[in-house]
Amino acid sequence: ETGVTQSPTHLIKTRGQQVTLRCSSQSGHNTVSWYQQALGQGPQFIFQYYREEENGRGNFPPRFSGLQFPNYSSELNVNALELDDSALYLCASSLTGNEKLFFGSGTQLSVL
Amino acid sequence: GENVEQHPSTLSVQEGDSAVIKCTYSDSASNYFPWYKQELGKRPQLIIDIRSNVGEKKDQRIAVTLNKTAKHFSLHITETQPEDSAVYFCAARGAGGYQKVTFGTGTKLQVIP
Numbered sequence: 600e601t602g603v604t605q606s607p608t609h610l611i612k613t614r615g616q617q618v619t620l621r622c623s624s625q626s627g628h629n630t631v632s633w634y635q636q637a638l639g640q641g642p643q644f645i646f647q648y649y650r651e652e653e654n655g656r657g658n659f660p661p662r663f664s665g666l667q668f669p670n671y672s673s674e675l676n677v678n679a680l681e682l683d684d685s686a687l688y689l690c691a692s693s694l695t696g697n698e699k700l701f702f703g704s705g706t707q708l709s710v711l
Numbered sequence: 712g713e714n715v716e717q718h719p720s721t722l723s724v725q726e727g728d729s730a731v732i733k734c735t736y737s738d739s740a741s742n743y744f745p746w747y748k749q750e751l752g753k754r755p756q757l758i759i760d761i762r763s764n765v766g767e768k769k770d771q772r773i774a775v776t777l778n779k780t781a782k783h784f785s786l787h788i789t790e791t792q793p794e795d796s797a798v799y800f801c802a803a804r805g806a807g808g809y810q811k812v813t814f815g816t817g818t819k820l821q822v823i824p
Contacts, residue, residue: 603754632811632812634814639816639817640816640817641715641717641800641802641814641815641816641817642755642800642814643814644811644812644813647811655811657811658712689754689755698743698745698760698804699745699757699760700745700757700812701757702747702754702755702756703754704753704754705754
């Protein structure tokens with residue numbers, strides 16, 4: 600059984616650029632959630648994908664968007680990067696009907 | 712929306728002592744309360760969870776209690792060890808069709824040998 604994997608592990612971008620982060624869910628899991636974790640804070644829910652559709656969203660602007668693919672892997676896209684977007688982005692997978700979230704190791708994004 | 716408050720923000724205990732972390736939540740419809748441990752530079756890992764129809768759950772040295780009336784829940788770690796040192800997050804999941812989990816701000820636990 601493979602765990603949740605994310606790529607890349609670290610990324611440096613400049614303000615205004617666009618970024619794509621990737622996540623492979625744990626084997627057998629069909630739901631993917633994305634979280635933003637600023638330094639010293641708890642993870643903040645961005646959105647969740649199930650059956651390739653977004654079915655829940657937190658308080659994040661539309662420039663945060665995502666995709667889920669038929670193999671349940673997922674992407675997080677952020678357009679027009681701002682300095683405050685610097686954070687650890689965590690992907691978590693789960694199985695519908697089971698509340699347990701399993702996190703990847705995250706992508707550390709720095710916006711300069 | 713759901714709001715989860717957690718305290719203390721930092722906690723230092725001597726090895727072998729107990730540690731208690733407390734959280735409150737705002738949404739009375741929340742029905743699932745996990746606790747995560749995050750070591751420096753690593754992923755959050757689920758250490759214990761409790762559902763709203765249960766008042767207490769224990770797993771070896773770790774226990775969680777839930778008071779639905781007061782909307783608060785607590786993590787208890789007994790016989791602490793240096794490897795328990797980490798940041799601990801409480802969280803709450805609201806009722807509904809998707810699994811939005813709201814996290815607290817974390818407690819940095821230091822176990823002093």
